[in-house]
Amino acid sequence: MSAIQFQRVSKIYRRSHLGRTTETAGLIELDLDISRGEVFGLLGLNGSGKTTAIKLLMGLHLPTKGEVETLGRRAPNIEVLARIGYTPEAAYLNKTLTGRESLRLFAALSGIPRAEREKRVSDILRKVGLDKALDVRLADYSKGMLQRTSLAQALVHDPELIILDEPVTGLDPLAIKEVRALILWLKSKGKTVLFSSHDISEVERVCDRIGILSGGRLVKVMRQDEWRGKADALETAFAAAVARTDGVGPIRME
Numbered sequence: 001m002s003a004i005q006f007q008r009v010s011k012i013y014r015r016s017h018l019g020r021t022t023e024t025a026g027l028i029e030l031d032l033d034i035s036r037g038e039v040f041g042l043l044g045l046n047g048s049g050k051t052t053a054i055k056l057l058m059g060l061h062l063p064t065k066g067e068v069e070t071l072g073r074r075a076p077n078i079e080v081l082a083r084i085g086y087t088p089e090a091a092y093l094n095k096t097l098t099g100r101e102s103l104r105l106f107a108a109l110s111g112i113p114r115a116e117r118e119k120r121v122s123d124i125l126r127k128v129g130l131d132k133a134l135d136v137r138l139a140d141y142s143k144g145m146l147q148r149t150s151l152a153q154a155l156v157h158d159p160e161l162i163i164l165d166e167p168v169t170g171l172d173p174l175a176i177k178e179v180r181a182l183i184l185w186l187k188s189k190g191k192t193v194l195f196s197s198h199d200i201s202e203v204e205r206v207c208d209r210i211g212i213l214s215g216g217r218l219v220k221v222m223r224q225d226e227w228r229g230k231a232d233a234l235e236t237a238f239a240a241a242v243a244r245t246d247g248v249g250p251i252r253m254e
Helices: 049-057 097-110 114-129 143-155 172-189 200-206 233-240
Strands: 003-017 020-035 039-044 065-070 083-088 159-163 192-197 209-214 217-223
Touching: 003 049, 003 083, 003 192, 020 049, 020 192, 020 217, 039 049, 039 172, 039 233, 049 159, 049 192, 083 143, 097 114, 097 143, 114 143, 143 159, 143 172, 172 192, 172 200, 192 200, 200 233, 209 233, 217 233
Parallel strands: 039 192, 039 209, 083 159, 159 192
Antiparallel strands: 003 020, 003 065, 209 217
């Protein structure tokens, strides 16, 4: 059974300036089916379409063409969104609140009953390693601590589907290892996890499958058995599949 489906999805951004309209393709004819209980990684360079795909899933953008489904319903759907946890690349949080207050707010917004709220907040903050900073204001958190808080808000309502946009951005090596363990723990609980990254080493350690995006197109899908135990297999496939669109050339050591 599918958790996520993209059916020939395209997203075109149109911008007007001084009477002139320009078009940029965010995604082009994306076909992708992600199964429930699967950990799926979207790999790609900056501007490849990873964040566009995630914003379409969350209903933050609408497709120009095609259909997007999450948990069996056409996106966006309010009831389905309540069953999704989402962490954006940059943590958008009210920094006047403490960690505890912030999670209480998200728990309330998620409809968690008051009687369960405090335990759920404490448990998830402990899970992401913030139990010793519960009553510290977010303004005094480091970038890595803010990222952990963002992860906590995505998980506090026990969602079925977790969508993470560059989840290890700003984290130190130890924290990255802990996020990796968290993703595998979520998988063990039967959750579906979709995350985007350009960090190949992290993706290959936790994903069942990966999809490589380049210039808005899905250029390759690989299963874990195609790279597991094969040195540099995923890195080689990635390098062969993608093309830079930022005008930067390769480093030449001649």
